[in-house]
Amino acid sequence: MVVVIAEQRNGTVNRASWEAIAAGQQLAAGSPVNVVVAGAGSEQAAKELAAADVAGVIAVTGGPVEHYTADGWIAAHATVVASVTPQWIVLPHTYQTRDFAPALAAKLDRALVTDCTGIKTADGKPAFTRPVYQGKLAADVRPLGEAPWLVTFQIGAFRGDQAKRGGSANVRTMDAGVDPSAVRQTPEEPFQEARQAVDLSEAERIVAVGRGIKGPEHLPLARALAEALHAEVAASRPICDNGWLPMERQIGSSGQTVAPKLYVAVGISGAIQHVVGMKGARTIVAINKDAEAPIFEVADYGYVGDLFEFLPALTAELKK
Amino acid sequence: MEREALDVDVLIVGGGPAGLSAALTLASLQQSRGGEPLAIAVLEKAREAGAHELSGAVLDPRALAELIPDYRSAGAPIEADVHEDRVYVLDAGGKLALPLIPPPLRNHGNHIVSLNRFTRWMAARVEEAGIDFFTGFAGVEVLWDGTRVSGVRTGDRGIDKEGRPKATFEAGVDIRAKVTIFCDGVRGNLTKQLLAKLPLAEGREPQQYAIGIKELWEVPAGRIAAGTVMHTLGYPLRMEEFGGAFVYAMPEGRISLGLVVGLDYRDPLFDPYAAFQRLKEHPLVADLLAGGQRVKYGAKALPESGWNSIPQTWMDGGLIAGDAGAFLNSFRLKGIHLAMKTGMLAAETAFDAVRAGDTSATALRAYQDRIDRSWVREELYPVRNVHQAFNHGLIAGLTFSALTVATGGRIPLRLHGEPGHEMMKTRAEYYGSTRGPIAASNAVKADRVRTFDKVTSVHFSGTRHDEDQPVHLLVETDVCYSRCGEEYGHPCQRFCPANVYEMLTNADGTKRLQINASNCVHCKTCDIMDPYQVITWVPPEGGGGPQYDGL
Numbered sequence: 001m002v003v004v005i006a007e008q009r010n011g012t013v014n015r016a017s018w019e020a021i022a023a024g025q026q027l028a029a030g031s032p033v034n035v036v037v038a039g040a041g042s043e044q045a046a047k048e049l050a051a052a053d054v055a056g057v058i059a060v061t062g063g064p065v066e067h068y069t070a071d072g073w074i075a076a077h078a079t080v081v082a083s084v085t086p087q088w089i090v091l092p093h094t095y096q097t098r099d100f101a102p103a104l105a106a107k108l109d110r111a112l113v114t115d116c117t118g119i120k121t122a123d124g125k126p127a128f129t130r131p132v133y134q135g136k137l138a139a140d141v142r143p144l145g146e147a148p149w150l151v152t153f154q155i156g157a158f159r160g161d162q163a164k165r166g167g168s169a170n171v172r173t174m175d176a177g178v179d180p181s182a183v184r185q186t187p188e189e190p191f192q193e194a195r196q197a198v199d200l201s202e203a204e205r206i207v208a209v210g211r212g213i214k215g216p217e218h219l220p221l222a223r224a225l226a227e228a229l230h231a232e233v234a235a236s237r238p239i240c241d242n243g244w245l246p247m248e249r250q251i252g253s254s255g256q257t258v259a260p261k262l263y264v265a266v267g268i269s270g271a272i273q274h275v276v277g278m279k280g281a282r283t284i285v286a287i288n289k290d291a292e293a294p295i296f297e298v299a300d301y302g303y304v305g306d307l308f309e310f311l312p313a314l315t316a317e318l319k320k
Numbered sequence: 321m322e323r324e325a326l327d328v329d330v331l332i333v334g335g336g337p338a339g340l341s342a343a344l345t346l347a348s349l350q351q352s353r354g355g356e357p358l359a360i361a362v363l364e365k366a367r368e369a370g371a372h373e374l375s376g377a378v379l380d381p382r383a384l385a386e387l388i389p390d391y392r393s394a395g396a397p398i399e400a401d402v403h404e405d406r407v408y409v410l411d412a413g414g415k416l417a418l419p420l421i422p423p424p425l426r427n428h429g430n431h432i433v434s435l436n437r438f439t440r441w442m443a444a445r446v447e448e449a450g451i452d453f454f455t456g457f458a459g460v461e462v463l464w465d466g467t468r469v470s471g472v473r474t475g476d477r478g479i480d481k482e483g484r485p486k487a488t489f490e491a492g493v494d495i496r497a498k499v500t501i502f503c504d505g506v507r508g509n510l511t512k513q514l515l516a517k518l519p520l521a522e523g524r525e526p527q528q529y530a531i532g533i534k535e536l537w538e539v540p541a542g543r544i545a546a547g548t549v550m551h552t553l554g555y556p557l558r559m560e561e562f563g564g565a566f567v568y569a570m571p572e573g574r575i576s577l578g579l580v581v582g583l584d585y586r587d588p589l590f591d592p593y594a595a596f597q598r599l600k601e602h603p604l605v606a607d608l609l610a611g612g613q614r615v616k617y618g619a620k621a622l623p624e625s626g627w628n629s630i631p632q633t634w635m636d637g638g639l640i641a642g643d644a645g646a647f648l649n650s651f652r653l654k655g656i657h658l659a660m661k662t663g664m665l666a667a668e669t670a671f672d673a674v675r676a677g678d679t680s681a682t683a684l685r686a687y688q689d690r691i692d693r694s695w696v697r698e699e700l701y702p703v704r705n706v707h708q709a710f711n712h713g714l715i716a717g718l719t720f721s722a723l724t725v726a727t728g729g730r731i732p733l734r735l736h737g738e739p740g741h742e743m744m745k746t747r748a749e750y751y752g753s754t755r756g757p758i759a760a761s762n763a764v765k766a767d768r769v770r771t772f773d774k775v776t777s778v779h780f781s782g783t784r785h786d787e788d789q790p791v792h793l794l795v796e797t798d799v800c801y802s803r804c805g806e807e808y809g810h811p812c813q814r815f816c817p818a819n820v821y822e823m824l825t826n827a828d829g830t831k832r833l834q835i836n837a838s839n840c841v842h843c844k845t846c847d848i849m850d851p852y853q854v855i856t857w858v859p860p861e862g863g864g865g866p867q868y869d870g871l
Contacts, residue, residue: 271776
């Protein structure tokens with residue numbers, strides 16, 4: 001049996017959780033999947049999650065499991081694991097998971113495999129593919145020791161829309177009975193920064209601009225294209241370094257890693273630091289005046305030419 | 321501002337070979353001598369042990385065998401024992417193998433190691449010994465009690481680009497110690513503060529440095545036997561540039577390939593990184609790499625100027641060991657064993673001083689006596705003039721080297737050197753005009769198989785810094801705009817091996833220096849080589865920097 005630990009905010013499940021469910025379904029290979037979701041709003045989120053083809057959804061509530069704290073989440077999920085005794089525990093590799101999952105694994109004294117991009121099955125036993133050397137190589141690893149094993153999946157590694165739906169999941173709530181005095185952290189309101197931050201990893205379409213845009217006065221060209229495509233605007237590092245776009249919109253090794261359905265790279269040369277942040281996109285379109293720019297090596301469609309002519313024409317065509 | 325304070329007996333700043341050898345020595349003295357245990361702490365700016373360590377490296381095991389006699393069975397990560405030395409003189413298309421290996425380059429009995437793996441192994445032993453090893457903490461400021469060193473302040477965390485505290489702000493900690501052992505490496509930022517405040521360098525030769533640029537390659541098996549050590553002179557360097565290349569072969573087709581270039585070159589448009597790319601195009605190296613893959617990249621400066629440039633390494637409450645004190649034998653291209661040995665001697669001195677309750681300069685001076693009685697002096701004193709001889713060109717250097725070998729170093733001379741950055745000529749002096757383009761004189765177009773642009777290479781150093789923090793390269797930029805372009809053509813763009821410095825042109829045609837601080841691989845070259853000495857390298861937020869593995 002597989003337990004997927006989903007994430008929600010104010011009753012809304014994030015995309016990464018759906019991806020984790022898709023991964024959990026593949027890993028379960030027919031055996032039951034249960035989804036756990038915690039925090040204020042989890043009951044509403046559980047209803048949304050019940051649309052998945054899973055055996056059950058458990059909304060964890062009560063006492064300190066209102067707002068996220070590492071101690072609260074570790075205690076609550078340890079209790080859930082003890083009561084449902086899964087074989088596998090699957091999580092999306094989000095910031096929150098990174099915060100509590102290692103400690104949860106330590107508390108359970110079980111193995112944790114992080115940031116996986118795929119599942120392979122050989123001799124009836126699954127192995128997990130995970131990047132090493134900054135994505136240069138991929139290693140297949142198998143956790144040792146006793147079940148349950150914890151596995152986190154990289155955002156974009158699975159597709160949320162491929163999570164099988166249409167089950168008749170049994171939804172229940174559970175008070176994990178976490179002792180408030182055992183929670184050492186006091187959650188405050190989400191920071192200003194966090195509230196404003198754009199989670200580009202959730203975007204389905206992205207228009208990203210690079211040095212080729214020349215100056216902030218030309219950004220409206222990219223914004224217009226993004227609007228026509230219902231896409232988010234993102235950038236490579238020089239643009240954010242110059243303050244033309246906020247740092248939270250930076251894609252690449254020092255920014256966010258994204259895997260949208262469509263990624264339009266406008267005037268981006270394709271430095272490896274940028275490419276590692278977007279090579280998982282399903283369709284990559286590159287617009288660059290230099291035919292030898294490395295971005296064309298990862299692009300599915302390329303246009304060699306002047307972006308200042310091409311962008312307005314493309315935007316106008318899309319609006320038709 | 322409120323700061324936490326921590327009191328220890330001995331603080332070691334820097335978790336490289338010197339600092340960790342010092343820590344292990346303290347632990348073993350504690351065990352053998354008994355008594356009230358000393359409080360010891362080690363600070364390391366890298367996120368994890370060894371991540372900022374980079375060297376060739378051929379290790380002379382002399383110090384290691386003294387420190388950990390059973391190092392082989394204790395699992396020291398030795399890649400290969402050296403079984404063959406080769407030395408070549410290269411020109412653009414060919415090579416000449418030296419029939420006889422010069423004595424300083426004979427490596428029989430030495431080991432090929434990856435310094436960061438080796439350091440990680442040592443760090444694990446330090447932690448096993450129960451010593452507090454704090455990774456991710458950089459020492460940013462020496463704490464003083466008058467002219468007495470009283471400890472080190474670690475860097476603040478969670479400061480944004482504009483210098484404002486972020487929600488994650490944590491003030492640095494004052495670590496006060498009876499003795500602080502500075503092992504902050506080549507051009508250490510704290511040792512620099514010591515040298516500025518105390519007359520430690522008085523009467524010594526100026527420090528001279530080189531930059532080493534290195535890659536780890538994986539090539540098809542059977543290309544070169546593990547344990548083969550190759551050194552070259554000549555191409556891609558010219559007669560006027562000091563340095564040479566190395567190839568160290570490890571098992572499974574792994575090769576350490578590097579180029580060391582003196583940071584005293586004349587040509588303001590010379591680019592050490594471009595020279596390294598050229599090296600890979602030379603048939604000797606190209607044949608070795610064909611079909612292989614570059615897996616890692618890094619760079620680090622090294623102190624070259626030897627015995628006569630070593631500053632006074634003892635003071636009230638403080639000692640200096642390893643590269644920070646220039647303990648490196650440039651004649652043999654080796655420094656790890658000297659770093660380890662000086663770390664061990666510093667620890668013995670600190671231990672005795674703390675136990676005796678006197679950590680004044682007078683007591684800590686015993687460190688100098690220990691160095692003088694040890695093989696450190698025996699090894700470094702005879703070759704004290706060799707690097708300075710190379711200041712007069714390759715031929716002078718080689719001739720003097722031969723004389724040094726012949727006489728065992730008994731030449732009653734003191735050769736003087738100049739600081740390397742003063743050797744750089746202006747464009748007008750070197751080229752007779754400032755009209756030419758400002759571009760590397762030895763530029764190579766990257767083929768992205770064997771040769772790469774700097775930005776791509778930076779990725780393979782694994783370097784990472786929080787982007788939202790103050791720039792850690794303090795540059796007095798007035799001179800960049802008023803003089804440097806005309807005089808030297810912004811050499812920072814070339815001597816930096818990580819594309820940190822970029823001169824960009826504004827819309828109105830004026831120039832602007834963009835500092836890509838998060839590319840920095842902590843090599844210190846800019847702090848050393850900038851001709852106006854207006855660049856100061858300070859530690860970024862702890863944990864930032866390269867992530868070397870296997871280098």
